Amino acid sequence: MKKMGDMLLRKGSFSEIVMGNTALVRAMIESGTRVVAAYPGSPTPEIADAIGAISKETRPFYFEFSTNEKVAAEITFGAALNGHLSTVFFKSVGLNVAADTFVQLNHMNIIGGMVVVIGDDPGANSSQNEQDNRHYAHMSYIPVFEPASPTEVYTFYKAAAELSRKMQMPILLRLTTHVCHAKEKVRFGGWDPQLPDDTPAFDPGNGPYIPLTTEVFPMKRRALQRLADVEAYANHAPLNTCVDHDNPKQGIITMGLPFLSLMDVLQEAEKKPDILKLGIVHPLPRQVVRDFLKSHREVKLLEELDNVLEKEIKLMAFDEKLDTTIIGKQELEDWIDEYTPDKVSAIIRKTWPDMLPLKTEREIDKPYVPMRPAQMCPGCGHRSAFHAIKKALDENAITVADIGCHTLGFMPPYGVGEILMCMGASTAMGSGLSLFNTTRKVVAFLGDSTFFHAGLPGIVNAVFNKHPITLILMENGTTAMTGHQDHAASGRNFNEVTDRIPVRQVLEGLGVTHIYEVDTYQQSRLTERVKQALNDDAFSVVIAKHPCMLKFNREQRRKPGCQARQVHIDQNKCRQIHKCVERFGCPTFVLEKDNRITVNPDLCIGDGSCRQTCPAEAIGAPETAQGDSNETV
Ligand code: SF4
Numbered sequence: 001m002k003k004m005g006d007m008l009l010r011k012g013s014f015s016e017i018v019m020g021n022t023a024l025v026r027a028m029i030e031s032g033t034r035v036v037a038a039y040p041g042s043p044t045p046e047i048a049d050a051i052g053a054i055s056k057e058t059r060p061f062y063f064e065f066s067t068n069e070k071v072a073a074e075i076t077f078g079a080a081l082n083g084h085l086s087t088v089f090f091k092s093v094g095l096n097v098a099a100d101t102f103v104q105l106n107h108m109n110i111i112g113g114m115v116v117v118i119g120d121d122p123g124a125n126s127s128q129n130e131q132d133n134r135h136y137a138h139m140s141y142i143p144v145f146e147p148a149s150p151t152e153v154y155t156f157y158k159a160a161a162e163l164s165r166k167m168q169m170p171i172l173l174r175l176t177t178h179v180c181h182a183k184e185k186v187r188f189g190g191w192d193p194q195l196p197d198d199t200p201a202f203d204p205g206n207g208p209y210i211p212l213t214t215e216v217f218p219m220k221r222r223a224l225q226r227l228a229d230v231e232a233y234a235n236h237a238p239l240n241t242c243v244d245h246d247n248p249k250q251g252i253i254t255m256g257l258p259f260l261s262l263m264d265v266l267q268e269a270e271k272k273p274d275i276l277k278l279g280i281v282h283p284l285p286r287q288v289v290r291d292f293l294k295s296h297r298e299v300k301l302l303e304e305l306d307n308v309l310e311k312e313i314k315l316m317a318f319d320e321k322l323d324t325t326i327i328g329k330q331e332l333e334d335w336i337d338e339y340t341p342d343k344v345s346a347i348i349r350k351t352w353p354d355m356l357p358l359k360t361e362r363e364i365d366k367p368y369v370p371m372r373p374a375q376m377c378p379g380c381g382h383r384s385a386f387h388a389i390k391k392a393l394d395e396n397a398i399t400v401a402d403i404g405c406h407t408l409g410f411m412p413p414y415g416v417g418e419i420l421m422c423m424g425a426s427t428a429m430g431s432g433l434s435l436f437n438t439t440r441k442v443v444a445f446l447g448d449s450t451f452f453h454a455g456l457p458g459i460v461n462a463v464f465n466k467h468p469i470t471l472i473l474m475e476n477g478t479t480a481m482t483g484h485q486d487h488a489a490s491g492r493n494f495n496e497v498t499d500r501i502p503v504r505q506v507l508e509g510l511g512v513t514h515i516y517e518v519d520t521y522q523q524s525r526l527t528e529r530v531k532q533a534l535n536d537d538a539f540s541v542v543i544a545k546h547p548c549m550l551k552f553n554r555e556q557r558r559k560p561g562c563q564a565r566q567v568h569i570d571q572n573k574c575r576q577i578h579k580c581v582e583r584f585g586c587p588t589f590v591l592e593k594d595n596r597i598t599v600n601p602d603l604c605i606g607d608g609s610c611r612q613t614c615p616a617e618a619i620g621a622p623e624t625a626q627g628d629s630n631e632t633v
């Protein structure tokens with residue numbers, strides 16, 4: 001990591017193979033970005049990894065993980081009002097949380113400049129939906145730059161930062177999962193480590209900054225005018241490019257990953273269409289698009305997720321009475337999933353059946369990739385918790401999940417957490433499920449990072465409106481699912497050790513009177529406490545705590561002298577009733593063909609939380625793994 005940090009701070013220009021998320025950090029540095037804030041979420045966590053590779057002392061900008069995306073957006077907006085070029089980044093659905101602030105941004109004069117980096121997730125690789133955040137940009141009058149590769153992440157960020165600072169408005173840099181994680185050799189420019197003047201520059205005279213009464217319309221006019229000015233810029237910006245195949249009949253307008261997939265697919269085409277690749281997708285560079293439409297008889301719009309461009313381009317063609325045939329989305333599947341080469345190949349075949357050979361070489365040679373279902377890590381405290389909690393629930397109970405590793409409790413063998421919405425929604429949904437309900441207990445689940453992110457209002461509401469549900473707060477001390485980022489109860493922030501905000505004290509401060517606290521490895525105690533909580537005729541909280549074992553284990557491994565430990569099955573005691581596999585479900589257990597249970601030594605971490613599950617007491621105490629080096633736990 002130090003190497004990465006050194007690389008990112010090089011003064012001269014250089015080339016390096018990096019992923020899009022890393023290229024973004026170098027672009028921030030070269031642009032003179034001074035304040036960056038974020039909330040963790042895929043596909044953007046590697047941006048913070050790259051930032052973390054630079055020591056706090058040498059990092060040319062301030063960075064923090066804020067408590068949620070809205071707070072992160074407000075931190076960066078506030079810093080930009082003081083004249084600092086700022087950037088906020090988060091995942092796709094994070095914009096729903098930040099929306100209240102985001103929609104207002106272009107109504108303000110952001111004198112330092114502000115780039116909002118979104119990691120959209122076509123394919124829903126790590127999100128609860130595939131939302132297309134260009135819609136938010138449209139309703140907020142905020143321009144959208146959309147890079148297709150790590151090189152473009154770098155160049156587009158720099159262009160966005162420059163334009164944002166010049167026009168004092170926010171720019172949305174829309175990344176997608178593929179672009180964040182793709183790697184390529186990027187040619188970086190030089191960096192002048194001279195830091196800018198940090199004198200606080202906030203001046204209400206730069207406003208208006210109070211969007212009330214008579215100021216609302218002028219502020220909206222200003223936002224619309226700036227958007228129109230960006231369109232004039234977009235019509236000449238080198239971020240929109242044409243690939244000319246000398247084909248006046250067929251053209252394709254596309255952007256981002258679909259462009260890369262298209263270039264791949266067209267390698268096998270005899271007669272290739274011309275391509276207009278948009279880098280600025282909002283506002284639409286109408287002059288560029290008009291010229292392309294006019295010079296082709298048929299134009300296909302190749303657009304991942306929603307038909308945002310299609311609506312705009314068809315409307316423009318109608319208004320201007322263009323007679324080009326415009327082909328947009330043709331069937332429901334065109335709205336869904338990442339536009340990989342296979343998907344693009346199928347779409348092109350639908351549009352122009354003769355353009356590609358019958359089967360491409362890639363399709364014929366496609367290797368078989370087995371599915372790998374999501375599951376909790378070996379030794380995860382959540383597994384122990386679900387095993388214990390399930391024993392306390394009757395079959396009528398309604399269980400409500402939230403976002404985090406514990407979401408996986410819905411899977412067999414636990415089946416706990418039957419509905420999921422979004423960050424922090426479980427308590428209020430559970431409260432709703434308790435109304436007119438005297439027969440079915442309602443149990444909501446919430447992680448500790450989510451507790452601070454968006455969980456508090458639902459809890460306040462449950463206390464204040466006296467909703468008699470049970471909340472199980474799964475406290476593992478970290479934001480585990482997105483890569484173990486610290487949160488308010490971790491005792492660390494991104495930069496240093498800090499005061500821990502204890503979950504229990506917050507609950508007490510909010511007026512929760514029925515609180516139980518149990519380590520999840522103490523299964524029978526946890527079962528009892530959940531039963532007690534369910535019998536309370538009030539809002540009750542069970543704090544089910546155990547450190548995230550993946551993080552804990554990694555930290556232990558770094559300590560000298562640590563030895564790997566594992567459990568083993570005493571085959572003489574084992575009655576082959578398989579409760580460890582069927583009810584506990586640690587992926588370490590292997591059901592052999594002869595019905596024996598064995599332990600996979602490569603997976604077992606030797607925490608022993610499984611021992612309580614075996615009625616025959618056949619799982620032995622963890623022992624030092626035989627023949628193991630002293631480098632692992
Ligand atoms: S990362 Fe941590 S909390 Fe998440 S499943 Fe693994 S051990 Fe459990």
Ligand code: SF4
Nearest residue numbers: 378586604605608610
């Ligand atoms: S001791 Fe091994 S088998 Fe038991 S829960 Fe931990 S990782 Fe799984």
